[in-house]
Amino acid sequence: MPELPEVETVARGVHDRVRGQRILDVWLGSHREPFNTPPARLAKGLEGRTILAVRRIGKHIVADLADGKTATPAAQWIVHLGMTGRLLVTTPDAPVVAHTHARAALSSGRELRFVDPRRFGRLELRQFPKDQPFAAPGAEPLTIQADAFAALFRGRKLAIKAALLNQSLLAGVGNIYADESLFHAALRPRRLAGRLTRTELERLRIALQDVLQRAIARGGSSVSDYVDANGVRGFFQLEHRVYQRTGAPCLVCATPIHRIVVAGRSTHYCPTCQH
DNA sequence: CATTTCACCTGGTGGC
DNA sequence: TGCCACCAGGTGAAAT
Numbered sequence: 128m129p130e131l132p133e134v135e136t137v138a139r140g141v142h143d144r145v146r147g148q149r150i151l152d153v154w155l156g157s158h159r160e161p162f163n164t165p166p167a168r169l170a171k172g173l174e175g176r177t178i179l180a181v182r183r184i185g186k187h188i189v190a191d192l193a194d195g196k197t198a199t200p201a202a203q204w205i206v207h208l209g210m211t212g213r214l215l216v217t218t219p220d221a222p223v224v225a226h227t228h229a230r231a232a233l234s235s236g237r238e239l240r241f242v243d244p245r246r247f248g249r250l251e252l253r254q255f256p257k258d259q260p261f262a263a264p265g266a267e268p269l270t271i272q273a274d275a276f277a278a279l280f281r282g283r284k285l286a287i288k289a290a291l292l293n294q295s296l297l298a299g300v301g302n303i304y305a306d307e308s309l310f311h312a313a314l315r316p317r318r319l320a321g322r323l324t325r326t327e328l329e330r331l332r333i334a335l336q337d338v339l340q341r342a343i344a345r346g347g348s349s350v351s352d353y354v355d356a357n358g359v360r361g362f363f364q365l366e367h368r369v370y371q372r373t374g375a376p377c378l379v380c381a382t383p384i385h386r387i388v389v390a391g392r393s394t395h396y397c398p399t400c401q402h
Numbered sequence: 403c404a405t406t407t408c409a410c411c412t413g414g415t416g417g418c
Numbered sequence: 419t420g421c422c423a424c425c426a427g428g429t430g431a432a433a434t
Contacts, residue, residue, distance in 0.1 A: 129427055160411075186428080210427055211412080226412080245411045247428060285405060294429080301427055348427080371426095391407065393425080 129208045131268060131299030132342035135183045136361060137214055141190075141239070142181035144216040149177045149234040150192075156228040161243060163205075163251035172202050172252040173231060185263035185298030188214065202254045205261050209247025215240045265298035268335055276332040280320040287323060287331070288316035289390035300335065303348055303370045306395050308335035310369045315401045316387070316394045341366065369395040 129137065153170040155162070162169060176192040179200060183189070187207050191200040206214060217238050223230070229241040229250060241250060253261060266275060279296045280287070290296060291305040300308075309316050311334035314327060323331070342348060347361030348370075364370075368378055372395060373386035382399040 133427070207428085209411095209429085243411095244413070245426090245428095247411070249429095283404085289405080292428090303427065390405095392428095 129186065129212065129347070130301030130304050131183070131186065131339055132304070132345075132363065133347035133361060134186050134188060134208065134299070135343050136347045137208070138181050138183040138188045141188070141214050141216060144237070145178050145190075145233060145235075145239055146180060147177065148237075150174055150231050150239075151234060152232040154230040158228060158246055160246040161228045161241070161248055161250055163249045169250060169252045172254055173204060176202065178233075183299075184261060185265060185267075185294060186301070187261060187263065189261050200255065200260075202252060203258075203261055205249075205251040205253060206241065207249040207251075209243060209245060209249065211245045212241065212243040212248030215242060263298035264295040265293070266296065268297045268299050269339055271297070271332070273329055273332060277325055277328045280323060280328060283320040285320055286317045286389050287314060287320045288392075288394055290320040291335075292390055292392065299339075302392050302394075303367070304335070304338055304342065306370045307368060308338045310396060310401060311338060313401050316389050316396055369397060371395065 150173045153173045155166040155170055164172070173192070176194060177196070179191040179193050179198065181188060181190045187205055190204040192202045192204060193199060194201045206212070208214070217240055219232065219236070219238050224242055226244040227240055227242045231239040233239060241248070253259070266279065280290055283290055288305055288309065291300045291308070292302065306316070308331060312327070312331040314323070314331060342363040345361055345363040345366070348363040348367065349360035369384050372384045374383050376382070377384055377397040377400060380397065380399045382397055384395050385398050387394050
């Protein structure tokens with residue numbers, strides 16, 4: 128998936144194209160996987176409502192929905208893209224590609240579509256006041272301050288790579304940006320989170336925020352088929368230093384990049400630059 | 403509770 | 419060309 132920078136790019140793109148639009152009609156596919164909310168209830172909660180705003184929270188895309196012309200959200204539509212999910216704004220006559228699970232006709236005459244081959248993505252409706260507004264369990268990586276960042280890892284006996292991937296600590300970091308930020312912070316992925324010094328943790332926080340910001344500026348990373356709401360690919364993969372560069376020379380010291388498995392995920396690092 | 407492993411899906415790639 | 423193993427941006431449940 129789409130990690131934080133890709134989700135941010137999608138959320139911004141969708142926001143620009145659907146803000147203020149009314150959802151006229153919703154079609155949902157038959158696979159059960161993508162629906163955290165039963166399809167009938169999801170469709171009923173979307174139809175007739177107006178999209179006030181679309182934004183990213185962690186790796187989730189949150190659309191605030193209002194009744195009529197009010198400016199107060201009556202509900203939220205939560206979209207998680209999983210590994211292969213895409214949100215597209217198209218014309219109604221655009222070919223419906225395989226694995227399209229949801230189509231929402233908008234008052235602008237366009238359609239908002241959710242496509243997800245692997246079906247790890249999820250769609251959910253939060254209906255106020257019955258449900259709580261969506262909130263990520265973990266901290267926001269882009270704005271977390273030094274003290275709070277250091278406190279996340281204190282006393283933890285797991286690899287820093289695993290800790291970075293834990294969404295209840297930091298919301299939005301995934302496999303690409305965990306590896307890239309550890310490279311820029313010169314830290315090995317298997318270092319135990321609780322054993323990192325305050326200086327190392329601060330180096331990591333700055334590296335993480337820098338990598339995420341630069342990735343957002345490039346529209347995210349397109350590793351295989353990721354595209355934004357306009358069908359445009361991101362370009363941050365051109366700036367990857369270690370991710371999916373196994374055996375290739377480190378761009379700093381020319382040592383071949385190593386690949387190991389940490390927390391069940393492919394993990395890439397430079398054995399010379401990272402300690 | 404904290405941490406680790408694995409299942410959940412489809413599709414692409416590379417070896418034989 | 420076919421078949422098979424392995425890999426992929428994530429995460430929640432089960433096991434330890």
